Amino acid sequence: xxxxxxxxxxxxxxxxxxxxxxxxxxxxxxxxxxxxxxxxxxxxxxxxxxxxxxxxxxxxxxxxxxxxxxxxxxxxxxxxxxxxxxxxxxxxxxxxxxxxxxxxxxxxxxxxxxxxxxxxxxxxxxxxxxxxxxxxxxxxxxxxxxxxxxxxxxxxxxxxxxxxxxxxxxxxxxxxxxxxxxxxxxxxxxxxxxxxxxxxxxxxxxxxxxxxxxxxxxxxxxxxxxxxxxxxxxxxxxxxxxxxxxxxxxxxxxxxxxxxxxxxxxxxxxxxxxxxxxxxxxxxxxxxxxxxxxxxxxxxxxxxxxxxxxxxxxxxxxxxxxxxxxxxxxxxxxxxxxxxxxxxxxxxxxxxxxxxxxxxxxxxxxxxxxxxxxxxxxxxxxxxxxxxxxxxxxxxxxxxxxxxxxxxxxxxxxxxxxxxxxxxxxxxxx
Numbered sequence: 499x500x501x502x503x504x505x506x507x508x509x510x511x512x513x514x515x516x517x518x519x520x521x522x523x524x525x526x527x528x529x530x531x532x533x534x535x536x537x538x539x540x541x542x543x544x545x546x547x548x549x550x551x552x553x554x555x556x557x558x559x560x561x562x563x564x565x566x567x568x569x570x571x572x573x574x575x576x577x578x579x580x581x582x583x584x585x586x587x588x589x590x591x592x593x594x595x596x597x598x599x600x601x602x603x604x605x606x607x608x609x610x611x612x613x614x615x616x617x618x619x620x621x622x623x624x625x626x627x628x629x630x631x632x633x634x635x636x637x638x639x640x641x642x643x644x645x646x647x648x649x650x651x652x653x654x655x656x657x658x659x660x661x662x663x664x665x666x667x668x669x670x671x672x673x674x675x676x677x678x679x680x681x682x683x684x685x686x687x688x689x690x691x692x693x694x695x696x697x698x699x700x701x702x703x704x705x706x707x708x709x710x711x712x713x714x715x716x717x718x719x720x721x722x723x724x725x726x727x728x729x730x731x732x733x734x735x736x737x738x739x740x741x742x743x744x745x746x747x748x749x750x751x752x753x754x755x756x757x758x759x760x761x762x763x764x765x766x767x768x769x770x771x772x773x774x775x776x777x778x779x780x781x782x783x784x785x786x787x788x789x790x791x792x793x794x795x796x797x798x799x800x801x802x803x804x805x806x807x808x809x810x811x812x813x814x815x816x817x818x819x820x821x822x823x824x825x826x827x828x829x830x831x832x833x834x835x836x837x838x839x840x841x842x843x844x845x846x847x848x849x850x851x852x853x854x855x856x857x858x859x860x861x862x863x864x865x866x867x868x869x870x871x872x873x874x875x876x877x878x879x880x881x882x883x884x885x886x887x888x889x890x891x892x893x894x895x896x897x898x899x900x901x902x903x904x905x906x907x908x909x910x911x912x913x914x915x916x917x918x919x920x921x922x923x924x925x926x927x928x
Contacts, residue, residue: 499529504563511567514585517593520676521669521690528665529556580828592840606842607816609681615674618685621748621904623692625741626699633698634667636705663701670694707733750906755893758918759791762890763800766857766920769887770802787855789873790814791918808850810858812872818848852876858884858921861892864914873921883924891915 506522530553537552538545568586576582592603619627637660644657670691677687707730766786784805788795789812801807809818820838825831832838836847852858852873860873877884895903897914 499532500559503529503560504567507560507563507567511564511586512571514589516586516590517676518690520672523672524665524668528662578827601841603840604680604682607682610683612678614683615678615688618688619695622685623695624744624748625737626745627695629702629737630670630695630698633702633705634664634671636702637664637667640705640709667694667698667701670698703734703737744905747905747907751902751904754906755891755903755913755915758890758892759794760796760800762859762888762918762920763796765888766859767800767802770805784856785850785854786857786859787850787852787873788859789871789876791859791861792818805856808855809848810852810855810873810876811849815844816842817845820848852880853882856923858923860919860921862889862917862919863894864916865897877921884921885924886919887922888920889917892918 502525506519506525510516510519510522533552533556534549537548537550540548568584571586572582572584575585623630641657641660641664673691677683680687710730710733770784782804785808786801786805787808787810789810792807792809792812792814795807798807806821817839820835823831823834825834837845839845858873858877860871862871862874892915893903894914894916899912901907902911902913
């Protein structure tokens with residue numbers, strides 16, 4: 499149990515995301531219960547006192563582990579930030595409105611209704627999500643009505659195991675209650691419960707098959723009992739095969755429609771590394787510029803050392819990321835980079851002029867009726883000449899049916915694509 503507590507504290511204190519603590523609330527209560535039970539079961543006259551002592555020892559160990567882990571994190575943060583700071587507390591304060599100015603920062607980055615998460619779960623987990631969500635109600639139903647348990651002593655053992663499984667599954671519902679109620683929603687906020695969904699689906703499938711095998715009709719049929727394992731295996735295949743096919747189709751649809759940014763930046767990396775393919779000198783830092791497509795930039799690892807990402811003014815009116823400097827996150831970086839706010843307000847010092855760019859990346863509509871992208875307008879107004887050197891297909895969600903957006907249907911696929919385009923500045927002849 500101590501090992502589980504340590505890993506729970508590590509996940510909350512070392513990752514800088516304290517909200518994960520919600521996932522360990524059921525485990526915490528179970529740890530307290532087990533500590534009390536172990537002390538209470540000792541063959542002495544002071545059973546209650548022994549139980550309370552064991553609980554006190556457990557809580558003292560938790561506090562000790564938390565202090566040690568947070569001290570280590572504080573030392574590491576001090577090395578990189580140059581000041582004593584707690585990112586864990588800062589992110590908690592920022593997202594819970596405890597900043598003292600009365601501003602709810604949870605609404606600054608867009609709001610969605612509950613259907614956003616429901617759609618995401620069904621898209622990414624399809625039937626597995628449904629089985630995962632239904633797993634704990636099924637266990638509670640079995641536990642209350644004693645359905646599917648054999649007769650005899652083994653019944654109580656199985657019921658105890660189901661009780662432990664409920665403790666494992668309960669964080670799924672606690673987490674959903676919190677994130678579903680928050681106005682700002684992102685798919686990544688569901689990531690902590692994905693493993694529990696998978697476990698829940700397995701539990702649901704196992705117990706559903708067990709209940710079917712133990713029902714009255716199955717018990718009365720000798721043919722069913724003789725082939726029970728095969729029948730249960732067949733039921734599992736019938737349930738899982740459609741889920742697997744839908745998942746494969748979904749993965750193919752995402753790969754077909756949305757890998758253009760990865761492909762394009764990989765291509766850009768190669769041509770900037772290979773001077774024989776690029777007409778631009780690699781002796782100095784080159785700016786790879788983008789406008790509204792800034793959020794699809796994979797990472798700095800997709801650019802060679804002599805290049806960095808830069809931003810052109812677009813319709814996006816929020817705050818764009820800052821560049822890193824050789825000082826990292828220390829105070830000297832703030833003095834070099836300028837202002838940064840916590841209200842998602844636009845900072846104009848993030849932008850560069852098109853004349854400073856060596857490459858431009860933009861998403862282009864194939865339809866002539868669509869408005870011209872900002873970056874294309876900038877290039878036309880620039881005194882330099884720009885060449886289109888590579889394009890990749892990117893799914894046009896507005897002009898593609900829902901079914902073709904969600905799944906890859908090779909026999910009847912009918913999709914429309916945009917062009918994820920890479921432009922290169924033409925060198926002037928001296």
